Amino acid sequence: xxxxxxxxxxxxxxxxxxxxxxxxxxxxxxxxxxxxxxxxxxxxxxxxxxxxxxxxxxxxxxxxxxxxxxxxxxxxxxxxxxxxxxxxxxxxxxxxxxxxxxxxxxxxxx
Amino acid sequence: xxxxxxxxxxxxxxxxxxxxxxxxxxxxxxxxxxxxxxxxxxxxxxxxxxxxxxxxxxxxxxxxxxxxxxxxxxxxxxxxxxxxxxxxxxxxxxxxxxxxxxxxxxxxxxxx
Numbered sequence: 001x002x003x004x005x006x007x008x009x010x011x012x013x014x015x016x017x018x019x020x021x022x023x024x025x026x027x028x029x030x031x032x033x034x035x036x037x038x039x040x041x042x043x044x045x046x047x048x049x050x051x052x053x054x055x056x057x058x059x060x061x062x063x064x065x066x067x068x069x070x071x072x073x074x075x076x077x078x079x080x081x082x083x084x085x086x087x088x089x090x091x092x093x094x095x096x097x098x099x100x101x102x103x104x105x106x107x108x109x110x
Numbered sequence: 111x112x113x114x115x116x117x118x119x120x121x122x123x124x125x126x127x128x129x130x131x132x133x134x135x136x137x138x139x140x141x142x143x144x145x146x147x148x149x150x151x152x153x154x155x156x157x158x159x160x161x162x163x164x165x166x167x168x169x170x171x172x173x174x175x176x177x178x179x180x181x182x183x184x185x186x187x188x189x190x191x192x193x194x195x196x197x198x199x200x201x202x203x204x205x206x207x208x209x210x211x212x213x214x215x216x217x218x219x220x221x222x
Contacts, residue, residue: 031203033210042199042214050208058209090153092210096141096203097161099210101154 002026006091006102013081013109021076021105023091031094032074034058034066036087037104043090049074081109112137112204116213123190124221131185131216133200138178141203145174145185148197148215157198158185162205190220 007022023032030051035043035058045058047066055066063085065077074093078085086109091102113136123129133143145157158167158174160183166175173186183200201212 031208031210035212043201043212045209045211048209056207094203094210096205096208098142098156098159099144099201099203100156103153 004091004093004100004102006089006105008105009103010106011108013078013107015081015083015109017081018077018079019081019107020078021089021091021107023074023076023093023102025072025074025093025100027093027095027100028071029093029095029100030071031096032068033092033094033099034064034074034076035090035092036060036085037090038087046076046089083109085109112140112202112207112209112211114200114202114211114213116198116200116216118216119214120217120219122219122221125190125192127190127220128186128188129190129218131187131198131200131218133183133185133213135181135183135202135211137204137206138181139205140178141205143174143176143183143200143202145172145183146199146201148199150197154199187218190218192220192222194218195220 033048034046049068052071089105146154160176171188197215
């Protein structure tokens with residue numbers, strides 16, 4: 001019973017590089033979310049999805065893109081990483097009830 | 111626009127005290143409200159989920175209430191322990207947009 005799995009757990013990028021973070025859930029949830037958390041701050045919503053093939057912007061979407069081609073997967077892309085995107089990224093899923101979170105991805109952009 | 115606010119931002123209490131953490135939200139169109147705990151450098155642990163039709167939920171020393179009409183929830187912690195020291199976050203899922211929005215959290219320190 002995996003729940004919500006984020007890949008990778010850690011990553012160091014150089015400024016300008018691109019990468020994709022994967023969030024996978026095995027609970028058949030409709031809703032999926034990507035957040036970033038910076039030191040001393042709460043969770044800020046980057047993008048979210050209310051179903052396969054749909055995506056929507058959250059509070060801090062600039063510099064990120066997402067895709068939800070399969071119901072179980074929600075991908076977060078950084079096309080040209082910037083030091084300001086150094087953060088811990090969390091993914092979550094929900095069926096309009098309890099939200100379940102992944103373990104987080106610690107991303108450093110140098 | 112849904113906004114979630116938590117008061118206080120930080121709280122320090124001696125061991126054994128009962129305490130209340132507050133969470134308020136601006137839009138009552140929610141599916142539910144959920145309380146989480148986060149230890150430093152760690153992920154989120156779900157504590158309690160209150161459906162929009164419910165008034166409260168209890169788990170051990172924790173009791174959470176929900177007043178949807180006034181946009182308020184409280185998390186009551188009985189007989190606090192040093193192990194309760196953490197950041198507590200509340201979050202709501204909007205029934206209009208599906209967004210899961212968090213408050214900024216309350217950082218609790220329980221002193222032995």
